[in-house]
Amino acid sequence: MIKVLLAEDQGMMRGALALLLDLEEDMQVVAQVAAGDRIVPAALEARPDIALLDIELPGRSGLDAAADLRDALPSCKVLIVTTFGRPGYLRRAMEAGASGFLVKDGPVEDLAAAIRRVLAGERVIDPGLAAAALSAGPNPLTQRERDVLTAAVDGATVSDIAGKLHLSQATVRNYLSAAIGKTGTRNRMEAVRAARQNGWL
Amino acid sequence: MIKVLLAEDQGMMRGALALLLDLEEDMQVVAQVAAGDRIVPAALEARPDIALLDIELPGRSGLDAAADLRDALPSCKVLIVTTFGRPGYLRRAMEAGASGFLVKDGPVEDLAAAIRRVLAGERVIDPGLAAAALSAGPNPLTQRERDVLTAAVDGATVSDIAGKLHLSQATVRNYLSAAIGKTGTRNRMEAVRAARQNGWL
DNA sequence: GATGCCCCCTGACAAATGTCATGGGTGCGG
């Protein structure tokens, strides 16, 4: 019997997937969590064979949680299940030790199949996405550039960002300018979009 | 037997919900579509009793499709099922003649229950959301202000927007300024966020 | 120990953005 942990913040999605997996003869959902920081505790409690993790979760990113889980419960495989097939996400997932990366676009049947393949020792990755991740190259942004961009996502002004990060305004503008340059965009807003698109934030 | 049409772009979600609803004794998913402009044709073909519509769909918004469906197949009830419980969405859904508005956050059990309540003639609406929709008031933005804001979402410059909408640059800036004023924000980016948050776009 | 990369800052300049006052044209309801 395959014991599954399910981490997904959308209640309806979580419930539907749990129900669906429980229908499989050889699978059983032994834990369900809605927040990223509940993953490791729940896993230590329930000892699943595989963890299905969404990326964008409240509390802690599924990618960070995957790395935590790798340390806390190495026997547990990780399969990332996400809405967004962003190159940077895939890359980070692999670095965090995930065994598979599935986008929620595909048919549901893929899910159980992917679980079985992962448990059989395979790596499950969308081939098109893998190509995109390779062609996109690694994240070109430095830590500080990411900080500044993430602080700029919801329309904060330069002085807002400077205040939040305890930086000079001129410095903030320099980082923004660098990020704009590296993303090949024309302004802050496009840079934020491009960085998010690639999973660089 | 309740015949259900399911419109949802995310394959995994769509499949899982379909499977789940088919498990109900008295329900049957008679049509599944992934794009908004497929809703009416599929409904005319399959003659469902109720249509479950996501809002943010490729092709045509679920809200617009709800209005179309109202004309094309008045016997079919509409239940909006969406990720985003935005006040403006709820308001528009009601204006489009929807009988219910469900957010995907809640437990799956709510879904079948909501379907039955809608078919029994009830209106199904999250009470907290209804309150938010009322307190937020109606959309204060004019058509043109919406156009300009939507054209500005992904970082387009003033001249980009002016070109796309065939307007003078000064005019675009006036509309943007008006939108910023009405949303009580400080710049274009915040205005876009606020307008989206409220479902005004 | 030189090189390179990142961090943080300054100052100055050009361009884009946001605001305001002002105008004319349309269509709608009182």
Next chain:
DNA sequence: CCGCACCCATGACATTTGTCAGGGGGCATC
């Protein structure tokens, strides 16, 4: 007919943003 709201436009202004050319300090690597 008048008021009102919306549409589109202009010009002028202050502010913000993006760019460029610097300089200093830390840390790792060759």
